[in-house]
Amino acid sequence: MVQVTEEALTKLEELLSSQGSEHSAIRVAVMGGGSKGPGLGLIVDEAGPEDVGYDVEGVALVIDRGLLEYCRSVTIDFTIGEEGKCGGASGSGFLIETENPVNF
Numbered sequence: 453m454v455q456v457t458e459e460a461l462t463k464l465e466e467l468l469s470s471q472g473s474e475h476s477a478i479r480v481a482v483m484g485g486g487s488k489g490p491g492l493g494l495i496v497d498e499a500g501p502e503d504v505g506y507d508v509e510g511v512a513l514v515i516d517r518g519l520l521e522y523c524r525s526v527t528i529d530f531t532i533g534e535e536g537k538c539g540g541a542s543g544s545g546f547l548i549e550t551e552n553p554v555n556f
Contacts (some may be wrong), residue, residue: 454528456527459529459531461509465546476513477513479494490555502516526548529549530544531546
């Protein structure tokens, strides 16, 4: 199951509209690890044959079936940071939480 908070939904809609493609979806995917190792991230992509798709108030979300089975549940949120943090960046961004953390 994939859940999206209202804050995240608004930002996902903005992201898709800035891409200009009606057929795009937001993919939840394993992203390369930094100092904390691999984690989940979001990219604009097309659905594939091994994906599970969700429509959240008109926003298409996709996730690989195997990844979803591993994670069990995924919640996408958007946090708003404080100005001046992270070298001047706001520290705002998507936060993806799972029932079973990605640590492979």
